[in-house]
Amino acid sequence: MVDFPNSALLQSSQQSPGLLSLGHQRTSRDLLVGHVRRGSGVRQASHGGDQAHDNTVEFGFAFGASTPTAELPLTPSVERLPPSRSSRNTAKETEMLAAQLDLGTGVFGVNEVPIPDPQPGWVRVKVRACGVCLTDLHMLKGELRGIHRQDGLLTLGHEIAGEVDLLGEGVDTWRQGDRVAIALLHYKDGGEFTVGVDFDGGWAEYVVVPASTLVAIPDSLPFDVAAIVPDAVSTPWAAITETAAVRPGESVAVWGVGGVGTHAVQILRFVGAAPIIAVDPLPEARDRALRLGADFVIDPCAEDAVEKIKSLTGGTGVNVAFDFVGTSSIELQLLAASAPFGRTIWVGANSKPFTLDVPGILLFFRQQIRGHYASGPAAVPDLLRLLGLGRLDFSTSISGRFPLSEISTAIEHLEYKVDNPVRLVVVP
Numbered sequence: 001m002v003d004f005p006n007s008a009l010l011q012s013s014q015q016s017p018g019l020l021s022l023g024h025q026r027t028s029r030d031l032l033v034g035h036v037r038r039g040s041g042v043r044q045a046s047h048g049g050d051q052a053h054d055n056t057v058e059f060g061f062a063f064g065a066s067t068p069t070a071e072l073p074l075t076p077s078v079e080r081l082p083p084s085r086s087s088r089n090t091a092k093e094t095e096m097l098a099a100q101l102d103l104g105t106g107v108f109g110v111n112e113v114p115i116p117d118p119q120p121g122w123v124r125v126k127v128r129a130c131g132v133c134l135t136d137l138h139m140l141k142g143e144l145r146g147i148h149r150q151d152g153l154l155t156l157g158h159e160i161a162g163e164v165d166l167l168g169e170g171v172d173t174w175r176q177g178d179r180v181a182i183a184l185l186h187y188k189d190g191g192e193f194t195v196g197v198d199f200d201g202g203w204a205e206y207v208v209v210p211a212s213t214l215v216a217i218p219d220s221l222p223f224d225v226a227a228i229v230p231d232a233v234s235t236p237w238a239a240i241t242e243t244a245a246v247r248p249g250e251s252v253a254v255w256g257v258g259g260v261g262t263h264a265v266q267i268l269r270f271v272g273a274a275p276i277i278a279v280d281p282l283p284e285a286r287d288r289a290l291r292l293g294a295d296f297v298i299d300p301c302a303e304d305a306v307e308k309i310k311s312l313t314g315g316t317g318v319n320v321a322f323d324f325v326g327t328s329s330i331e332l333q334l335l336a337a338s339a340p341f342g343r344t345i346w347v348g349a350n351s352k353p354f355t356l357d358v359p360g361i362l363l364f365f366r367q368q369i370r371g372h373y374a375s376g377p378a379a380v381p382d383l384l385r386l387l388g389l390g391r392l393d394f395s396t397s398i399s400g401r402f403p404l405s406e407i408s409t410a411i412e413h414l415e416y417k418v419d420n421p422v423r424l425v426v427v428p
């Protein structure tokens with residue numbers, strides 16, 4: 001999934017106004033990733049039932065220039081905080097808290113809403129942890145919208161773990177209380193639908209999702225670590241093992257070692273890449289990358305990253321270069337730092353155009369550019385098995401836990417890198 005792991009890079013590249021001018025966008029939709037399917041009839045998944053939808057784009061995100069129509073507060077406004085759960089005294093709970101974004105107006109708040117019931121084939125999950133991701137930040141700023149969902153109230157949150165609570169009709173493979181993570185993508189009618197982007201997500205006490213997206217988590221794995229697997233870990237996992245198909249001994253460079261690129265370094269170490277070179281302007285991020293498996297780190301503000309990578313690889317450049325940032329200038333650096341026959345993998349989302357010297361770079365050096373998005377259905381089960389066996393460990397990535405009522409604080413901490421977080425989670 002799209003992510004910008006480093007806010008310093010993000011802000012310099014996008015002139016991000018921050019949440020100061022958080023506003024809505026209703027603009028032409030520049031498809032960034034994914035492919036376009038001609039024709040119509042893609043249907044939108046929704047826990048309240050399917051809605052006919054005439055979008056022609058099969059998956060991906062809609063990007064557009066942010067055009068705020070109103071000045072909104074510095075931080076997302078939590079409009080109304082209902083009484084805490086403990087102060088309520090109802091015999092049967094029928095309502096829950098959900099942090100919702102109005103995709104049309106850009107207004108964000110924690111609302112009290114009915115607890116949803118699962119439709120046939122879906123399952124209600126009691127959310128135990130849900131990640132706060134820069135993708136959410138882009139949605140809050142109006143920079144990003146799901147292809148299948150452009151308006152109305154949407155509960156955000158796409159990195160979810162919890163316990164099975166209620167089965168929809170026809171679901172017999174799960175039992176109440178089962179510990180599960182929720183895969184990011186729901187495949188339906190030839191389209192891909194992202195939880196928390198195209199349909200309601202996990203910044204809520206309960207979420208309803210297709211049973212096919214549930215993956216059992218090992219008893220030994222805490223909910224907060226399980227929650228970050230379906231995006232922040234599975235996306236770099238699939239970028240490395242599938243899209244780039246990194247082989248042991250190949251040299252690699254990673255631009256942006258924040259909330260996603262950090263995991264890329266760990267996974268590259270796991271699959272035997274060597275050397276692993278991490279590029280990031282933040283000293284804390286570079287130190288962390290060294291601790292977690294990078295062989296060399298580069299501060300792109302202090303030295304020429306391309307020259308340095310060439311010098312570290314005997315003048316040839318790396319076999320594989322990964323971008324977890326998403327800016328035009330960095331994408332060109334990836335190509336320049338790649339060896340002949342090298343692969344450059346674009347994972348960070350970039351909505352800005354740039355010029356590429358195709359004959360000079362791609363043609364003579366036989367280089368390849370590959371785009372990457374999310375992960376296939378095997379990634380999350382594979383990762384959870386590896387975590388359960390102790391072969392991989394991402395427990396140090398959980399930098400902070402927040403109750404749902406403090407979601408705006410969590411968002412602020414992510415936006416301004418308070419205490420240099422890797423991943424933050426809400427615990428409803």
Ligand SMILES: [Zn+2]
Pocket residue numbers: 001003133134135158159231232
């Ligand atoms: Zn995410």
